[in-house]
Amino acid sequence: MRKSLANWLDDRAGLRSGLRSFEEETIPGGARWRYVSGSALASIFLIQAFTGLMMMTAYSPSSSTAWGSVFYIEKEMWMGWFIRGLHHFGAQTLMVLLLLHFLQVLWAGAYRAPRELNWWIGLALAGLILAFSHTGYQLPWDQKGYWATKVVTNIMGGAPVAGPYLKTVVVGGSEYGNQTVTRFYGLHVGVLPVLMFLGLGAHFALRRRHGFTTPRVAVDPNAPRETYWPDQTYRNLLVVTAILGVMIALVIRHGGAPLDAPADPSSSDYPARPEWFFRFLFQMLKYFPGHLEWVGSIAIPGALFLTMAALPILDKIAPSKVVHFLACCLVFVLVGGAGFLTLESFREDAANPEFQAARAKADQARQRALFLASSPKVGVPPEGASYLMRLDPPTRGGAILEKNCLVCHRFDGEGDEKWSAPDLKNFGTFAWVRGLLEQPDSDDYFGRTPECDGMIEWKRSSKLNAEELDQVADFVASFAKIPPDITVDEWLDTPGVVEHPGNELFQQDCGTCHRIDGYTEGGMRDAPDLFAWGSPQWISRMIRRPSSPVLYGYLEDDQRMPASPPDEMTDNDLKTIVRYLMNDYPMPDEVAVEPEEAAIRP
């Protein structure tokens, strides 16, 4: 039955005879290990195509969804880390195999007649593989991909004449965004694979037509006849298995492929580096002044590419052996030079403490982003993965605090050396209030803020003992939990407020200056209203409008904390900084930042 079905199929499609002629291809001189490089390259490419196809079922190309979907593949889906890891290390393996295949074909002089056409097709395929690498690198839309793409497309834009237009078309506009992701995605999974398979088909067909380029050593006429199947396939598969084994080991060792923090165009210190196989270009660019950049990045590689393409022609017009010798010399010198530049680049980074610091910071951001995305309390917000960090109190809140507030304030002992306002760490909590009541003239409180000497004056005359101070501090710390839409009367009616042991002490000792409408009189000295002190609404008002009559309206403009209106600090930023001050954000149980290995590889 099986046989008749196979015969039926073969009668109509002729598959078996086609396959058989392929299998029975005699290899003059026998199967050889040196014929393996092309098959290995093709096999790893097929693995790339397959793992890529798998990820297409889960990846979502847009600037707001790309990072989240890659995170989902890498961290949530079954074996997602393995599939993505194979694709990641497979891409690097392809580069190595591409170089080996190229060197081997060049060494064998396989550009000579009648193989000129296949040599050119091979060069074109090499160009396609580079294009695959560039377009794929950007797809996760993480910091690494974002900045690498920016650099590569700017190099493209630096090309004379057509460069800027080409760049705009590739990027999909002048800004990097949704159109960039969709275009790169379309190239990576549609245009390039089609070209690649067409080219590969032609490359194979011509390889079969011409056979292997046999070595120049004399063929032993008594050697047993060897055919492609199984003698060469065995060698091919042994090598492919070994390569795949190395790839799998790398995937397991790294636990998948790296995913940096989501792309952030505003970050000022991301140490962008290309993947290691482009390091030599990256390093070479350092030796060119900006306006001659295109010489290093386009002219030199382009000239080399054209020289290689011209080899079959040079072979005809110049002595064949001389051309071969010179071409091999040129390429081996360049490969050696590229190796040197690569090592040089890693050596420079290893010796550069600023790079190390920036990389450590990027690793911290990466860890934070991965933690937030997987935290059940946070998750990737609908607005997109970039908001993961943009709404994160320690990340964004800390950054705004540092920029806007730490000029005068301090935070946990950090800040400007000439600070003139209280330390804001734990502002609004019992510890902060208790510390203030204990020693208001401390440098952590109002010791450097002569405009707010009222508390210091109070301390001199206050007779409250430690226990009473605890009670007052506990009472004041409870203000931060007063909800935003409540009046003073409603608050006083809330169970536990009037009965609080600190209530009476507050009215006697604090209420004489701090007026709360409907509760305390104030009037002895000017002081801010403490109703809901330390709550989000109180802090927000303090940041937006410190000149409000219920805050520091009584001070002169130049004595007061400067206001931050919405055009200086967005509403989102305000909310984020308030949450940061109130310690309202999730943290991992154990903060351990492991450095990314790829970054410190020698």
Place this chain on the structure above:
Amino acid sequence: MNRRDFHRLGSVVLGSLVKLAVAVPAAAFLLTPLRRPKKSGTSSDFERLANLSQLEVGVPKSFAIVRDLTDAWVKYPKEPVGSVWLVRQPDGVDPPVIAYTAECPHLGCAINLKPDGGGFFCPCHSSAFDSEGKPENHVPPRPMDRLEVELTDDDDPHVVVRFQRFQPLAEEKIPLA
């Protein structure tokens, strides 16, 4: 075994090894949706939909089920995920309120009220139900799916419903995880 047989065997074994090393993880990758969903705290909880006083006896009214929704990698806060028809029963009848999911037991379209208000119909494949959710034609495989309803002890009780989905096309009401 001669040299060529060894090559033949080696090719088959190694070829299978390479294919399996990629295909098995890929199969797991594609089968990820079969993973048991992580028990999120709210999914089976009762949800507060309306006050009893908002409902008129015998007049079905539709309410949206709003939940925190996790859609693969995205977390949506408070997103409508479905809707429910509530029908208040005359005083003294138990249960005092009946809740039907608006998801049609036929193929999952949204069931609407008939224009005259006397029963339900589904605009997709014209499933029709009377005001008690019983099928009025042969299209739906079973009556409209009733959901568990409870009333709170307040003066004007809240109607709370346990929102669930059920397998379409089945003659029995089979809850989906």
